[in-house]
Every structure is written in C-alpha cells, then in structure tokens.
Amino acid sequence: MNSIVEKVRIPIQKIVEENGLILYDLEYLKEEGTFFLRVSIERPDKTMDFDTCSVISEKISDLLDEIDPISHEYILEVCSPGAERPLRNKKDYEDAMNQYIQVNLINLVENKESFKGYLVAMDDNTITISYKDKTRDKKVILEFSNIASANLAVKI
Numbered sequence: 125m126n127s128i129v130e131k132v133r134i135p136i137q138k139i140v141e142e143n144g145l146i147l148y149d150l151e152y153l154k155e156e157g158t159f160f161l162r163v164s165i166e167r168p169d170k171t172m173d174f175d176t177c178s179v180i181s182e183k184i185s186d187l188l189d190e191i192d193p194i195s196h197e198y199i200l201e202v203c204s205p206g207a208e209r210p211l212r213n214k215k216d217y218e219d220a221m222n223q224y225i226q227v228n229l230i231n232l233v234e235n236k237e238s239f240k241g242y243l244v245a246m247d248d249n250t251i252t253i254s255y256k257d258k259t260r261d262k263k264v265i266l267e268f269s270n271i272a273s274a275n276l277a278v279k280i
Contacts, residue, residue, distance in 0.1 A: 128152045131193040132161070139183050140165050145176070148205040149212075152198075159198035161188075164205040170219075172204035211274040217246055226277040227253060230270050239264060240277055 129152050140147045140163075149164040165180060166172050181202035188200065211217050211225065220243050228238045241255025241264075250265050 126152075128161070128193055132188070132191075135187055135191065136163060136184055139187060140180060143176075143180060143183075144168075145180065148209070152194075159194070159196065160201055161194070161198055162201045162203065164203055164209075166205055177202045177204070207278055208275050211276070214246075214268075217243065217251060217274075220276055221246070224277050224279045225253070225274055227251070227266060227274045228272045229266070230272045233264060233266060233270065239266070 129150055133147075133150055136150060137147045145165045145167060147163070148166050149162070151160070151162045151164075153160055153162065163180070163184060165177065167176075181200060184202060185200055188194070208226075209216075211220055223243060224241065225243050226238060226240045229236070233239075239253050239255055241253040243251055244254045244263070245252035249269075250267055251271075252263055252265050254261065254263050256262070
C-alpha cells in the first residue's frame with residue numbers, strides 16, 4: 125500500500141502547494157473493508173475549511189483519473205488534520221509549542237502511561253510538559269525515544 129502513496133505523493137503535493145496549502149499527511153489504508161486515499165491539508169496558519177477541501181479534492185480526483193495509480197475501488201478523502209492532529213516529527217512538536225497535548229508512553233514515567241499538558245520546552249532528545257496533578261503544577265521531561273504517540277489535545 126505504501127507504493128501507492130509513493131506514486132501519488134509528488135503530484136498531489138504539487139497540486140496542494142500550487143494552491144498555497146501544506147500537505148500535512150497522505151495515507152492509503154483499508155478501514156472496515158473499504159480502501160481510502162486520505163489527503164490531509166492545511167493552510168500555513170493551520171486552518172482549513174470545507175470549500176477549500178472540496179476544490180482540492182476535485183483537482184486531485186482529476187489527477188488520479190489521469191494517472192490511474194489504483195486499480196480497485198477506493199474513496200478519496202481530502203480533509204483537515206483536525207484539532208487533535210498527531211505529532212509525528214520534531215517540526216510538529218515545534219509547531220505545537222505552548223499548546224495542550226497528549227503524550228502516550230512506551231514505558232511508564234512517574235507511574236503514568238500518558239500525560240496531558242502544555243508543551244513548554246524541547247531539545248533534540250526530550251520534550252517538557254507542564255501539567256496539573258490534582259491542584260499542583262508539575263513538569264515532566266520525556267525522552268522522544270519513550271513516546272509511543274502524541275497529538276494536540278482539546279482541553280476540557
């Protein structure tokens with residue numbers, strides 16, 4: 125399935141960038157028996173709207189009809205990365221500085237498997253999260269190598 129992403133990444137990225145947008149993610153996956161080519165896009169200010177997704181979807185659909193990289197039925201989905209977008213690389217973490225995030229760990233830290241709090245610092249190997257433990261403000265330093273997954277989070 126990765127070969128399909130490899131075939132379409134550059135032409136899709138060209139369409140997205142020509143329209144002043146950023147290609148956040150590109151996935152080809154199967155969910156509940158249906159194949160999806162999911163294209164996540166955003167503006168440089170991290171916003172997105174339905175009309176823009178619709179316009180880009182039409183352009184990508186025309187491209188895919190032309191190059192025909194997928195031999196079976198699939199659904200093209202052009203969308204925003206969302207309010208709880210994943211943090212996949214150090215640039216994503218830099219962009220999330222001072223924002224509320226959730227981090228899921230590989231190994232427990234302070235007897236916890238995850239932390240929710242504000243990303244307040246980072247370096248090449250670690251991030252620092254400021255969080256509340258009951259009524260106390262705390263900070264924890266987490267090694268990138270111990271992070272299973274992370275995403276922006278909506279604070280309730």
